[in-house]
Amino acid sequence: MKTILVTGGAGFIGSHLCEALLNEGNKVIVIDNFNNYYNPMIKGSNIQEIKNTMKYNKILNGNFKLFEGDIRNKEDLTRVFREKIDIIVHLAAMAGVRPSIQNPELYYDVNIMGTLNLLEQCKKNKITKFVFASSSSIYGNNKKVPFSENDNVDFPISPYAATKKSCELLLHTYHHLYNISTVCLRFFTVYGPRQRPDLAIHKFTKLILERKKIPFYGDGTTERDYTYISDIINGILSAIEFVCSDNCYEIFNVGGDHTISLKEMVETIESTLNKKAELNIMPMQPGDVNRTCADITKSDKILGYRPNVNFEEGIKKFVDWYKIKRNDLND
Secondary structure (H helix, E strand, C coil): CCEEEEECCCCHHHHHHHHHHHHCCCEEEEEECCCCCCCHHHHHHHHHHHHHHHHHHCCCCCCEEEEECCCCCHHHHHHHCCCCCCEEEECCCCCCHHHHHHCHHHHHHHHHHHHHHHHHHHHHHCCCEEEEEEEHHHHCCCCCCCECCCCCCCCCCCHHHHHHHHHHHHHHHHHHHHCCEEEEEEECCEECCCCCCCCHHHHHHHHHHCCCEEEEECCCCCEEECEEHHHHHHHHHHHHHHHCCCCCEEEEEECCCCEEEHHHHHHHHHHHHCCCCEEEEECCCCCCCCECCECCHHHHHHHCCCCCCCHHHHHHHHHHHHHHHHHHHCC
C-alpha cells in the first residue's frame, strides 16, 4: 500500500483518480480548496461518489482522507504533510485558457507558487516521487504535427499555458537539486463523466438539450485531440508506477491519438442526443490554439499507454451520465 497525495482530488480528473487508487489498495489523501470557479457543490458530489463507491466495495476502511485547503496556504500544507506521504500527484490548478487572459496574476499565483509550495514540502519531508498534470496548451500553435515531447515549447500563447511550462521547468530544477523523481503528463483535452461545466462538450450538451444556442468559435475547422477520462487515469497510474521505479525526470503526452474538428464534435453530440444544435457563430478567441494532436510514441513505449475509448463511444458515455445527473448539476 502506498500513501498518495492527490491535489485537486475533488475535481473532474482527481475524483476519478482517487477511485482508481483506492481500488488498487492505496491510501489516498486529498487537498482541494473547493473554489467557486464553478459550483463547489459539484466537487462535493464528486467526493460523495468516491465515498459511496468505496463503501459499496467495502475498501474505504480509513484509506481516504480529505483536507479542505489551498496549496498557496503554507499552514494548510503543513496540516496535510503531517501525514506520511509516499507520492504526490499534483492536479490542482486554476484551469482554462480564456480566463487566464483576464486574470493572469491569479493563475501565476495558484499554478506556479502553489507548485513551489508543494516542492518545498517535498524537500522538507524527503518526498521524492512527484507526478504533475501539465497541458497540451504549452505547445501553442505548434506547426509540426503530431506534437512531440521533444518539440520546442518556448512559445505559449496564453498565461495558463505559460504557467504549465513554468511548472515543468520548476520541477526539473527540484529534480536536479533534490533528486525528486518527476513525471510531467501533458494532457490533451480530457472529457467524460464529471467533466467541468465550463468545458465545451459539457456546455454544448446542456445547451442543446435546453434548445439554446451554443457558442461556436471560428469556422469549425479547429481540431482537438480529445482524451476520454478512463484513458487519462490509465496514463496517470502508469506514470505513478514509472516514477517509483527510477530517479527520473520525464515528460509524456497523454492524448487520444486522433483529432476531432469542432464541427465533428458538435455533430457527434447532435447525433448522440438526436437533437440539432443552434449555433451562435463567433470569432476565434485570444489564446485558443488551432490544433492539438499528441504523438504518443514515447508514452506507448515507456508507459505502455494506449487510448482505448473512441470519441463516439466517449460522447455516449458522457451523455448517458449527464442525463442522469443534470438535475443535480443545474440546481
